[in-house]
Amino acid sequence: MKNLSLKLGLLFFLILFGLETFTFFFLHSTLVxxxxxxxxxxxxxxxxxxxxxxxxxxxNDTISHVALMESEANTDVVITNINKDILGSSVKSSIIQEYIDRPNPSVPREGQTIGDNWRDEDYISTVSPIEQKGQLIGYVYMFQDTAWIQSLISRLNEQFLLAGFIAVIFTITIIIFLSKALAKPLIKMKEATSQISKGDFSVSLPKTGDDELGDLAQSIQLLANDLSYLKEERSEFLSSISHELRTPLTYIKGYADIVQKRNLTAEERNQYLTIILEETNRLSDMVKNLFDLAKIDKNSFDIHKTPIDLHDFMRKIEAKFTPAFMDKKMILEVNCPEAIQLNADASRLEQIIFNLLDNSIKYSSPDGKTAITVSRHNKNIIIRIKDNGKGIPEHELPYIFNRFYRVDKSRTRALGGTGLGLAIVKELIHAHGGTITVKSKENIGTEFDMVFKGDDG
Structure with a gap:
């Protein structure tokens, strides 16, 4: 903090001192x-x-009177004829002869200055011509001792020095407070970023104001909050994935040991091998989903959009999934008008709908009904999947798109869920530039609305 305050203070001081010095020098010269x-x-x-x-x-009487008048003043006069012979004078000094002897071939009627070097000479002086009937008959020389002017300038210098000293003290005082005021939030931000770099995201930076420093503090605070959230998400993700991978591996290892070491009947062997196969498929699906999510996170997930006729596309979806619904004694209903096109990746769109329909099958009772409805609203295309299954508790709705989050945790293994399906759905829809919302009530059903930008053409 001291180094930064010192640097800021020194910088401000040099700038202000330079400006003050220039200003004082300019004012002094101008005043003098x-x-x-x-x-x-x-x-x-x-x-x-x-x-x-x-x-x-x-x-002579007038000349003497003029000389006498000036002898009582702080100025002096010398009166000469046209040949510069002195006729009258209020000063007895040989120095003035130097000024009189200076050449002045044509003195204007209003007079002129013949000596203004107050720094180096004893007098400043002027001359005025004396004329009668248009003829030049003499000169009036006026003199003033420069000691008086130098004394005046000296007093002026003292006042300027005093004012300059006060200004410097005042400037230094302001700079000390100003540099500390500026350095303090910067130091806090530096300490916060150092704390963040060490993995501690529990920083608190109050917004200092509606300026650049305030915006910077808010940005660092948001960064710390985001990193803290990502750290928690990573910890939860690693914990969840280790649990999810451990469970099928435990099943596979346990039943493989049984098949290898025990004398089993053919029926028992087939039963255990079936369980091993199911767990292997579950593990394979989970790894595939994890790879998909990893690609999405790295922005390396390829989306190849092509114009899709949704009427034909939904007919194929209906034909492909109807047997699965019939096997569960459920109904799948598809309603899609003709002549609706959507620019999307067909395989990824099918993956989105598959995941949502798979949830409908898992979490609906026999004789349940799931409806897919496609409609156009302004320039948007809405795909709605609605079922009358068991529904989702209201307090669970904000979290269902989180990775590894499962509503029915007790039945998940029996239903085969991994908690990744809806997370993938959300990411795939966002990759298409769309949005997804959910409405649900327990024992009434669930409705997913997917909104995509339609083809303006």
Whole structure:
């Protein structure tokens, strides 16, 4: 957690510190330049005011008065004639002569700046021309000591440094809380995935919000729940299959030992061999069903769809299964209109119906009736298999399509069920893009509805 929080915090700090540094530098430069520009404008304006007075009264008394006025201010003035000879001055410094001697061949009427390098020079300065009757007669030079400006900038720098320090502390504080807030759910997710990788799926990740982190937490939680369910299903499956395989193998081994070691009559021998054959067939069917389910799980179960005329198909089903129903003194009734086609794998569709009809035979009493009805609803084709057998308890209905699940567990061996038939039916129907539902009431009967997408053509 510390490493992740540190990395996130460092990343945020570098980004925010860079933005703050750029912003502070830009604001500082802008404020400094703006402040110096304001001082130069004020200096130029003051020089132009003196120039206006001198143009009306370009006399020694006026010149002296102007110089005296500036000697009491924080600015200085120097008045020269056209040849730049000093006529009056409020400052006694040889430095100002350098500014006066600078060439200024054509000074505009509004004046101009002749010194603005406040960082390296002692003064900033401006010059304004003095004219009478359109003729140039002298200049007004204004000066301001840059020490005052540098003091102002220094105070501004201190304020910026203080603001920057506060901003950095504030940024670091926010980043600490923010990085922890972001890292905490990520660390929990990391711990959860590590726990899942070790086979422990009992993780709990609360949804942190309607954002990407919340969606990620929910996805990990769903993954853990699914893996937990699959683990339980695998355990139950292995337990069931070991039990189901052990039972017929026990019968086969036991009766084979009897046949081999005992002196039996021909009738007894045939009886035991018949049991061995039945258990071998049961074992063979179970293995075949397991292979089918394994292929379905691996998406390697081939479904070869072809157009099937359901009227002819159901007639063949009726002819094939009627003897089995008659042998049990039961009735099989098939109702299918003509001109109904379904794109499906004929052998797999027959396998689906066989499994359902086989259940009807097993779980119906003599004189029972099973009806197959085919109908079209909108673009869907519905195949319904309904019997009036013993039915399924309501609380068992949600589980009948689970593998190895059997409703009548006490009679299963006598009836020959393995608990795989309905699981295969459901998977085969889903492989065709269809659905299956069941309705049942005890001692009234059971109804399976299979819905397939019809041929739009």
């Amino acid at each position: 330049e703006s402040r110096v520009e304001e001082e130069l404008i004020a200096l130029q304006t003051r020089g132009n005011s003196h120039r206006a007075i001198l143009e009306r009264h370009f006399e």
